[in-house]
Amino acid sequence: MPKARTENARKMGPAAVRTGAVMAEKRLSHAYMLLAPEGPERDQTARRLAAELLCAQPEPPCGRCRDCRKVLEGVHPDVTVVAREAGTKGLRQDIVVGQIRAMTADAQLAPNEAARKVYIIDQADRMNQQAQNALLKALEDPPGHACFILCAASADALLPTVRSRCVRAGESAGRQEQTRALSDLARGYLEAAASGDLAQTVMFCMNRVKLTREETEDFAGQVKDAVCDILCGRMADPGLGREKLLRLDALMDKTEDYLRHNVQPKQIFGLLAAETLR
Ligand SMILES: [Zn+2]
The missing domain is CATH 1.20.272 (Zinc Finger, Delta Prime; domain 3)
Known part of the structure; x- marks a missing residue:
């Protein structure tokens, strides 16, 4: 995360950290890169970001509207998780090009309920070269309503061209302090x-x-x-x-x-x- 953004976020308090990616760009990005170790915390951060992208309330994610609740419960029809598929011996080594093509084809279709569609690519660092090239095409010319969240432990395995089209997001979510006084x-x-x-x-x-x-x-x-x-x-x-x-x-x-x-x-x-x- 660039230093300026971190400092700015700190100055504005935890809410700004929460929406750091979106607010810092002053516009919605089509692609976010969520760099964090694999695990439930990263999954949760990705969902929170998806909720932020779909929530139509003044301070997204409100956590209470229908879109937020569905996203957080993992049942929103406009949020799709792309992950390694099961093969004959457990999970496949890579996310393959067919999966990315299916995703980008789906992204062409209008959202079901929300104003946008969000695709969470879990283990984006497991996309093979071909898959990344297919994704790159979508990132270069994304349908207006589609947003992609690439979750990865590190950006090293991602093509520089993919990386450069993503906004870093959610970096400090896990370190956020409690914001609301609780009785x-x-x-x-x-x-x-x-x-x-x-x-x-x-x-x-x-x-x-x-x-x-x-x-x-x-x-x-x-x-x-x-x-x-x-x-x-x-x-x-x-x-x-x-x-x-x-x-x-x-x-x-x-x-x-x-x-x-x-x-x-x-x-x-x-x-x-x-x-x-x-
Ligand atoms: Zn909401």
């Missing part, structure tokens, strides 16, 4: 859930049965905001992982629903004690 209550709950310790979780919930309805409502809202921030990479994950986070989000929806139906906090925290680690 001790919501934090305690997330930590208990992340610990996987049943006794700790039950104890936490049982100590909360005297909360008022308003406090319980606040609690559910804060947990949901935190889940959203973690999924969007704006807050560090205390060790929950995507699946658990989505489950906690659903559990908080249920909590809000119960409150609307006049279920008492005492019963709700009883339910959370039983369901949180399920």
